[in-house]
Amino acid sequence: MKNLTKAFAVIALTSASFATFAATEVNSAPTGTQSIGVVSASTNSGDLSTLQGKLAAQAAQQGASSYRIVSAGGESHMYGTAEIYK
Template sequence: MKNLTKAFAVIALSTASFATFAATEVSMAPAGEQSIGMVSASTHGSDITTLQNKLAAKAAQEGASSYRIVSAGGENHMYGTAELYK
């Protein structure tokens, strides 16, 4: 059951998008853009949206035009990484 919850969390992170950030979340590497690095974030609690917002903010801070969440997990402490593109 825990693995199923984590799988749903990864799917939700990789498909949702938020227009409030300068960087756009993508589900796969965008054509014509190059990887410019990785960012990571963590949050206390199990709120996946907070983790996604932190990764998006870090991507925007780094000047990325888009980002792709490549890992996410945790139960009472969420953590994740995203690849940045420009």
């Protein structure tokens, strides 16, 4: 069971690192960019960084250059939304 948990952690961190290069998290709407929509994600890990990585990956898949997390919540099941910009 520990090996399975470690494997999921490695996969999550790897995809979060990759996604971070494709779309950058911002605290406010970047000047000179346009909002192109909203993405959402959820995770059963209860880990906010895993959720953040999933939102970054969703933003990258939509072609966003940056994203801003507008909501996140949960305990053992995390969920969130992010506005994406290009």
